Amino acid sequence: MTSAGSPNPSGSQTGGGGHCAGLRGYGEIVPPTSNPAVPVVTTRRLKLRGWRDSDVEPFVSLNADPQVMEFFPDALDRVESLSLVERLRSHWEEHGLGMWAVEETESGEFIGMIGLLVVGFDAPFTHDDVPPVEAGWRLRRQSWGHGYASEAAAATLGWGLGKRRLPEIVSFTSVLNTRSIDVMERLGMTHDPTDDFDHPALADGHPLRRHVLYRSTS
Numbered sequence: 001m002t003s004a005g006s007p008n009p010s011g012s013q014t015g016g017g018g019h020c021a022g023l024r025g026y027g028e029i030v031p032p033t034s035n036p037a038v039p040v041v042t043t044r045r046l047k048l049r050g051w052r053d054s055d056v057e058p059f060v061s062l063n064a065d066p067q068v069m070e071f072f073p074d075a076l077d078r079v080e081s082l083s084l085v086e087r088l089r090s091h092w093e094e095h096g097l098g099m100w101a102v103e104e105t106e107s108g109e110f111i112g113m114i115g116l117l118v119v120g121f122d123a124p125f126t127h128d129d130v131p132p133v134e135a136g137w138r139l140r141r142q143s144w145g146h147g148y149a150s151e152a153a154a155a156t157l158g159w160g161l162g163k164r165r166l167p168e169i170v171s172f173t174s175v176l177n178t179r180s181i182d183v184m185e186r187l188g189m190t191h192d193p194t195d196d197f198d199h200p201a202l203a204d205g206h207p208l209r210r211h212v213l214y215r216s217t218s
Contacts, residue, residue, distance in 0.1 A: 038092050038100070039163075043155045046148060048100035048114060051089055055101045055110045059085060062112060062140045071177045071208060091117060097164060102139065102152055112139035114152045116160050116169065123197050125170065125213055133160065135171045135216075149183050157187070161218040168217045172197075174208045181212060189214035 038050035062068055063076035063084070076084065092098035099115035114137035119126055126132055135156055137149050160166045171189060173180040175196070184191070195213040202209040 038098070039159075041100070041155050041159055042105070043151050045105055046111075046152050046155075047103040047105055048152060048155065049103060050092075051085060051101045052110075056082065056085060058110045058140070059113070062138065065141055067141050068138065071174045071180075073202070073206075073208070088113070097133065097160065099136070100156075102137075102148070104143070104148075111143040111148065113137065114139075114149070114156055116156060116166075119170070121200055123200060125195060125197070132168065132170050133166055135160070135169050150186055153183065154187055157216050161216065166218065168215055170213060170215050172211045172213045175210045175212055176208065181214075184214040187216075189216045191215075 040050075041048040060076075060078050060081040063081045064078075066075055069075040088099045095118055097116045097118075099113045099117065101110055102112045102114050103109065104111050114135075116133050116135055119132045119134050135153060137153060137156075139149060157169055160169050171180075171184055173184075175181075191212060191214050195215070197211055197213060198204075198209050199211050
């Protein structure tokens, strides 16, 4: 499954989380194996880990898939995907949280990314002194329909609200992205229609401009 949040195609696609009380213990935190700055979180079927060089080619293919990028203005070319990987690695170093590479445990295959990002634009929900943190994901099309997004998002929220003790994590997506909204609902995130907003990176009249906002708190 896929979701979309930031309309900047080089950014993350946001997804869902859940209430921390129901998530602790869902993902097991284990010592890192690929990047000492990035913790590894495991779920029943997935491993959330640091980025490896071998992830780059499948990530380029994922970002070029028009169905995966349906709720972004554009797909990414190779140069944009390579730049994005470097920014995702840097985000971990700068903030101590970020987007994990997602590995299917049984096959060992890279299937996408999921994690947490500091929101970097101005919107009604970003007025606090501390910038909000969003949960997001982007999975290859072949891995949709297996509950992987929900499984990994639950572990991500558990880690962020529990291990990192974040007071709140948000997720947002285009109002047209019903798949993502379904995941946010399924994982127990809360939605107040008064929080919905027009994404400032998209022009008036753009079909993706109107966004829903969901919240999860510790």
